[in-house]
Amino acid sequence: MTLQNLTEPLKAGTIVKILNSGYQRARIAEYRGPFGPKGARIYRVLVQRKPRHVYIEVREDQLEVLRAK
Amino acid sequence: MPSVAFARWQNDRTPRLNEVDSHCAVVLASVPPNPTFLHENLRGFVLHLSAYFQGFCRDLYTEWSQIWIAAIPLGFQATAQAQFSAQLALEKGNPTYENINRDFSRFGFVLNLHAASPAGAQLVTDLGHLNEWRNKAAHQGTKPLGGGVPATLTLPIVQGWKASCDAVATLLDGIMRGELRRIMGVAPW
Numbered sequence: 720m721t722l723q724n725l726t727e728p729l730k731a732g733t734i735v736k737i738l739n740s741g742y743q744r745a746r747i748a749e750y751r752g753p754f755g756p757k758g759a760r761i762y763r764v765l766v767q768r769k770p771r772h773v774y775i776e777v778r779e780d781q782l783e784v785l786r787a788k
Numbered sequence: 789m790p791s792v793a794f795a796r797w798q799n800d801r802t803p804r805l806n807e808v809d810s811h812c813a814v815v816l817a818s819v820p821p822n823p824t825f826l827h828e829n830l831r832g833f834v835l836h837l838s839a840y841f842q843g844f845c846r847d848l849y850t851e852w853s854q855i856w857i858a859a860i861p862l863g864f865q866a867t868a869q870a871q872f873s874a875q876l877a878l879e880k881g882n883p884t885y886e887n888i889n890r891d892f893s894r895f896g897f898v899l900n901l902h903a904a905s906p907a908g909a910q911l912v913t914d915l916g917h918l919n920e921w922r923n924k925a926a927h928q929g930t931k932p933l934g935g936g937v938p939a940t941l942t943l944p945i946v947q948g949w950k951a952s953c954d955a956v957a958t959l960l961d962g963i964m965r966g967e968l969r970r971i972m973g974v975a976p977w
Contacts, residue, residue, distance in 0.1 A: 739866065740865075741867075742866060752847065754851040756854065756855055756858045761850055763873075773874070775869050775873045776873050777869055
């Protein structure tokens with residue numbers, strides 16, 4: 720699912736892929752706000768990695784939705 | 789033009805804190821006086837103030853790091869974002885000068901509030917006292933507070949800490965804008 724022209728931020732729980740990264744699958748934990756360059760939306764996402772989970776803050780344009788919430 | 793984080797501090801967080809401030813003033817002026825209720829409200833004010841200031845610091849950190857990250861090749865960005873997000877002191881820790889410095893030092897310069905303003909030393913002291921009281925209020929602390937920390941909360945004291953948080957927020961916004969302009973050659977926001 721393309722993330723161009725989204726009117727509302729993605730919801731917490733949405734399953735996404737972080738493009739151009741080794742992280743295959745992540746879950747939106749929180750919409751942080753328009754803190755990216757030129758007001759880009761920033762999300763805190765939870766990546767399930769062993770041995771522990773990792774939180775990463777990424778821009779919306781880096782995300783591809785795998786399963787909407 | 790301020791950062792998004794600072795605009796949010798001014799236009800959202802500060803008005804909310806002003807509401808709590810006004811409520812405490814009403815309780816202070818109530819007849820007959822209710823010192824126990826006033827003290828509980830002041831403790832709540834301290835918790836709100838520390839939490840909102842922590843939120844501002846986290847927002848500014850996020851904004852700064854995302855501008856920094858956008859300037860590096862796309863294939864490195866997620867890795868850099870993971871590094872900037874890892875082990876943040878401000879994620880769970882109080883917004884103490886030490887925690888703010890620890891996180892913001894990842895950007896490659898020393899944050900020196902003492903040198904940034906003639907009032908810097910007082911601002912750092914106020915931040916320390918606010919967070920001492922924040923812990924006492926949040927954890928129902930019974931131990932005496934450290935030297936120099938007010939033993940009793942009053943509305944003017946908490947209002948003074950609020951003014952200091954506002955001054956530190958203004959300083960941080962300016963310092964970070966200046967550092968980004970120095971590094972990138974253009975104003976970041």
